[in-house]
Amino acid sequence: MSTGFHIVVCGSLVPDPLQTLNPVQGANGPGLKNELMLPAVLDPFAAHSLYEAANLAKKMPGSKIWLVSLGNKAKLQQLMMTIAQKVAFELVPLDGPASGFTDSFEVAAALAAAIDKLANLDRSRLLLFGGCASASRDAGVTLQMVGERLGILDQFLAVDELKLQEDGSLRILERIEGGQYQVSACAGPPAVLAWATGNLPEPPNNPQIGMQNMRVIMPALQKAQPAPVAAPGVTFASVTLPAQQRQTRVVKDVPVEEIAKEIVAWIKE
Amino acid sequence: MDATCREKMEREFPSTLPGDDVRQIMWRYADRFDIQMAVQSARGLARGLIARLVADGQRNTHEWNPRKEELLTAFDETGLTTIFMDPEEGGFIEGPKNLALGLVAFELSWVDGGAATCSLASNLALSPIHEKGTPEQKLFYMSRCVPPQPGEERKIWRGAFALTEPLPYVGVDTGVVSGKMRIAEWPEGGEPILHIDKRGRFITNMDFANFVTAAVDSDDERIKGSCMIILEEDDPGLFDRGAPTLKMVHQLSSTRDPVLSLRVPASRIIGGYTVKDGVIIPNYNHGEVIESVFRRTRVPVGLMTSAKLVSAVEPIIRYQRSRFRGGAAGSPGSPRHDLGLQQKEDAVQRLAEVWASGEAGSSLGFAALRLLDEFDPVEREKERLLAEQGVAGARAQMKLFKKLEQEALEYLELAAHNEAGRENPRLQELAGNPLIRFLVLEAQANVLCPGCKLWNTGQGATMMREAVSLMGGYGITEDCPGFLFQKWTDAQLEATYEGPEAVQRRQLSITMTNELFLAQFRQWLQELRGVAATHPGIGAGAVATAMELWLSTLEFIRKSKDADGKPLFHSQRHGVVFPLADALCWLLACRYQILDVLELEQKGPENPVLAEGLAGFVTFFSDLAATQAGRAAGETARICAELVYGFGREGEQVPEQEEFSRLRQQLDLSLAGSRLAKDRAAEALTKITIPEILDYPI
Structure with missing residues (x-):
């Protein structure tokens, strides 16, 4: 009997958050200025889920990881030069837009269809990982819809910790309001885990892992199927960045107590 | 609408700073994912741990300490330690690794040159073994310098390269060393045991080196000549790591002045030895080993300085634009707020010069490394063939090569005039001779490598001062973004x-007059004339004309005497040949800069990511190339004019100077447009989008 998990991680690229991000209205709808030219990183929440997947796979021999990514395949290739050195996985690329202006419903459909076609995927051992939301569009619903389409009903959102219990069950911590965690027990796979930040640092680059991964990733990228997800029927009336607010007053010789009172009053407003 | 107006409207600017997609094409590693991964690893480390060490003030001490020691573990964990090794030794890059190592040095120096040196120094220690070591030496030391794999219980070895010695006397002289070796004992029928005395100065990695590859000379009539030898920390005798070198720069590399007095078996002589009539004859003297090593390792050093210039661009743009923000004058949306100092022509034009210089140095350096990658297997094949033919020793080799030189020249001539598709049996015959290929590539490498080291670092240091000055007083503070003062x-x-x-x-003064090099140089001149015809705005015409002037000057000084009747051309007449070497470097850097832009223009359309921004990048890099070409042509004209006229007597003129004047005038005319190119490049710098913040700490 085979052991280990089959972990499918859904995650794609987002523009490097240090870059200047200017929304612009293009011929095909809104986008970011120079979007293709901007350096990209793996979507942060999805990246955490990938590192958690690698950690879990290491503890459970016989496990396997797939990374299902919907994005421009040339950009994905650049991204892989970093990501593929950190974790051993098989890339399943879907060549399409990774912009924040696609519709979650269609993205979920494309991802679920790709997962459905994975050869050698044992659904009874499947853990579907991904970010609880995307940095490019904080909808926070995609992974649940992928799970629904794959018929996985045990779903956990904003996960920060997954512990394997001795009886094979999973103990999961989900973020809830007020800085609290909801503790859940799950009998085992299949399950959806939409990760928040988790607890693991970014693994260091290991070129040996990278070389092994790239031998499979490069052919996969060349054969990447188009996934023309869009948002038909959706009109974006306007797109802006959150405005920076700066309310500064220059004052002198104010006692600390006065400053504290003023801050408390401001918070209560 | 007139043509000028239309051109102005249609002109594209680069949308962002050039990213990996652009650089991979320009520097020719778009199809090498192994190298791309190495670049990402080095970048992550540089902008993470290394930047944090600099920001935390770790450069403020000469001593190696636990914080700096973190670098070594990081090099191991990210695979940078193993880039130098072949896959069978535990590395991950197949074949020659010059380009890969250069790119890693470039990425590390983007933040800190000392960290780059620290990374490269172990490779430098291994290089003598890699280049000339016996198979046993290679296997033993290379495999020990690979980080242990998971589950493997062993300590990684690190090396130091010891050539430099304390002053007075030798200092560093590749021809002379004061380190000595003599025979301590020689058991009957057994391995001789040597006693080695070596004092080192400025030896990198000495705080933690487990072995040292040291240059020593014979102090015993039973040993012939010099050699490089491997000394280990556990060898019997004194392995004193010495005092820290009190250097003011590169403080993230360990540097000490060791004292070594050790007994080692003769089998540690790098490349082995033979015994003839009771005398130990090393198979390679230390000069032969060092020549082979330095040819390769000097180029990444040149690139380290170029990286500093290119890395300075983003922090300077940000400084210029934000210079007046936050003050009372200039509200958001006003030119003063948005452009700051970039409203002023001088600020952006000087920055364009810094960038152009960094681009030129990078292009020259990466071209040299690609050449070395091509040259490495050819050189090995040459050594195999010579051994097969029984050609031993430098004199016999030189004799053979002298005979082959004419054929190599014939090959170059035929290759230059061979039209595509036409089969030429003689050309094929010559092309199939590995020794001819070796001579042709060696002639290039012998100029490009010292040229890159000389120009990139020397002119680079001057331009780095300019970069610091563009940041005003901020430039000379410890917390200047981009660490510009430290880089300078x-x-x-x-x-x-x-x-x-x-x-x-x-x-350079010797290798630049090699006829095989000059033949290729003349072909490059013609090639640039062709480029000038198809790409008039890229500066190729100015560079080609300057190359012609340089050749004409060389010819002039070769057959002329000064006013006192002394020949102008002599390898020891440094006042003549050294400036000519300087001028050559300017021209070589420009040639490769132009070729990189052409590569981007040609291959860029194949990359879908670049589609929307390619025109802007090609236009901008063409303008930078033309800016640099104008500067290089002017510098060449100045140097050549001084050489041609400066040694004559006032009021007297020789007929050959008329030809020079004619060429000089042509060169002046060829500068047309170079300043307009700088105007455009400078304007582009006011429009280019930069990230919100620098991606490493200050």
């Missing part, structure tokens, strides 16, 4: 170590 001073060391500028000029 680091550049001075880079101009010095692995052979200071005089050494590079000396080598």
Whole structure:
């Protein structure tokens, strides 16, 4: 009997958050200025889920990881030069837009269809990982819809910790309001885990892992199927960045107590 | 609408700073994912741990300490330690690794040159073994320098390269060493045991080196000549790591002045030895080993300085634009707020010059490394063939090569005029001779490598001062974004170590007159004439004309005497040949800069990511190339005019000077447009989008 998990991680690229991000209205709808030219990183929440997947796979021999990514395949290739050195996985690329202006419903459909076609995927051992939301569009619903389409009903959102219990069950911590965690027990796979930040640092680059991964990733990228997800029927009336607010007053010789009172009053407003 | 107006409206600017997609094409590693991964690893480390060490003030101490020690573990964990090794030794890059190592050095120096040196120094220690070591030596030391794999219980070894010695006396002289070796004992029928005395100065990695590859000379009539030898920390005798070198730069590399007095078996002589009539004859003297090593390792040093210039661009743009923000004058949306100092022409034009210079140095350096990658297997094949033919020793080799030189020249001539598709049996015959290929590539490498080391570091240090000045007072503070002050001073060391500028000029003054090089140089001149016809705005015409002027000057000084009747051309007449070598470097850097832009223009359309921004990048890099071409042509004209006229007597003129004047005038005319190109490049710098913040700490 085979052991280990089959972990499918859904995650794609987002523009490097240090870059200047200017929304612009293009011929095909809104986008970011120079979007293709901007350096990209793996979507942060999805990246955490990938590192958690690698950690879990290491503890459970016989496990396997797939990374299902919907994005421009040339950009994905650049991204892989970093990501593929950190974790051993098989890339399943879907060549399409990774912009924040696609519709979650269609993205979920494309991802679920790709997962459905994975050869050698044992659904009874499947853990579907991904970010609880995307940095490019904080909808926070995609992974649940992928799970629904794959018929996985045990779903956990904003996960920060997954512990394997001795009886094979999973103990999961989900973020809830007020800085609290909801503790859940799950009998085992299949399950959806939409990760928040988790607890693991970014693994260091290991070129040996990278070389092994790239031998499979490069052919996969060349054969990447188009996934023309869009948002038909959706009109974006306007797109802006959150405005920076700066309310500064220059004052002198104010006692600390006065400053504290003023801050408390401001918070209560 | 008139043509000028239309051109202005249609002109594209680069949308962002050039990213990996652009650089991979320009520097020719778009199809090498192994190298791309190495670049990402080095970048992550540089902008993470290394930047944090600099920001935390770790450069403020000469001592190696636990914080700096973190670098070594990080090099191991990210695979940078193993880049030098072949896959069978535990590495991950197949074949020659010069380009890969250069790119890693470039990425690390983007933040800190000392960290780059720290990374490269172990490779430098291994290089003598890699280049000339016996198979047993290679296997033993290379495999020990690979980080242990998971589950493997062993300590990784690190090395130091010891050539430099304390002053007075030798200092660093590749021809002379004061380190000595003599025979301590020689058991009957057994391995001789040597006693080695070596004092080192400025030896990198000495705080933690487990072995040292040291240059020593014979102090015993039973040993012939010099050699490089491997000394281990556990060898019997004294392995004193010495005092820290009190250097003011590159403080993230360990540097000490060791004292070594050890007994080692003769089998540690790098490359082995033979015994003839009771005398130990090393198979390679130390000069042969060092020549082979430095040819390769000097180029990454040149690139380290170029990286500093290119890395300075983003922090300077940000400084210029934000210079007046936050003050009372200039509300958001006003030119003063949005452009700051970039409203002023001088600020952006000087920045364009810094960038152009960094681009030129990078292009030259990466071209040299690609050449070395091509040259490595050819050189090995040459050594195999010579051994097969029984050609031993430098004199016999030189005799053979002298005979082959004419054929190599014939090959170059035929290859230059061979039209595509036409089969030429003689050309194929010559092309199939590995020794001819070796001679042709060696002639190039012998100029490009010292040229890159000399120009990139020397001119780079000057331009780095300019970069610092563009940040005003901020530039000379410890917390200047981009660590520009530290980079400026680091550049001075880079101009010095692995052979200071005089050494590079000396080598160039000999190799630049090799007929095989000159034949290729003339072909490059014609090639640039062709480029000038198809790409009039890229500066190729100015560079080609300057190359012609340079050749004409060389010819002039070769057959002329000064006013006192002394021949102008002599390898020891440094006042003549050294400036000519300097001028050559300017031209070579420009040639490769132009070729990189053409590569981007040609291959860019194949990359879908670049589709929307390619025109802007090609236009901008063409303008930078033309800016640099104008500067290089002007510098060449100045140097050549001084050489041609400066040694004559006032009021007297020789007929050959008329031809020079004619060419000089042509060169002046060829500068047309170069300043307009700088105007455009400078304007582009006011429009280019930069990230919100620098991606490493200050």
